[in-house]
Amino acid sequence: MVNLSLYTTTAVILLDSEGNRILSKYYGPRNNYPTSKEQKQFEKGLFEKTRRANGEIILYDNHVVLYRNNIDVFFYVVGSAEENELLLNNILNAFYDAVSNLLRHQVEKRTIIDNLDLVVLALDETIDDGITLETDSNVIVSRVSRPRTDTTDIPITEQSLLQAYHTAREKVAERLLRGG
Secondary structure, eight states: OOOOOSBOOSEEEEEETTSOEEEEEEOSTTOSOOSHHHHHHHHHHHHHHHSSOOOSEEEETTEEEEEEEETTEEEEEEEETTSOHHHHHHHHHHHHHHHHHHTTTOOSHHHHHHTHHHHHHHHHHHEETTEEOOOOHHHHHHHHSOOOOOOTTSOGGGSOHHHHHHHHHHHHHHHHHHTO
């Protein structure tokens, strides 16, 4: 009999093109790498195994690992050897697509580091302590990005200084574009 569990993911890792850690989160009761030294050793071996490979799934150190690379970043989703690969693939795709949308399709090391707060929030909206929360990238993006409040309808006397500045800037830009 298969033991069913909500804990699907043991780690999510982002490495650069040289195998250096950009971001990593290890999760829950199935975490086999409790120390930073063990985590870095796992990541180094994982990178060596996947950096030249053209696949998207491997079995490494008794873990199912789905991965995807883009320019100079490798995205990894790690699960136990018994975990459903399709679910892990959905997690990987949702997280990658959410990050891509949040970063305006500039998924590269520098942009990820500059917007690490958004990337971590997207990860937290996707997975919580190894439990999958969401696999729809649009929902993840909507939860992470704050909707821009429309301040043009609020009287300028009731706006904060920053809101008033943005409103004035938008109105000036609008007048310049209309030519008058």
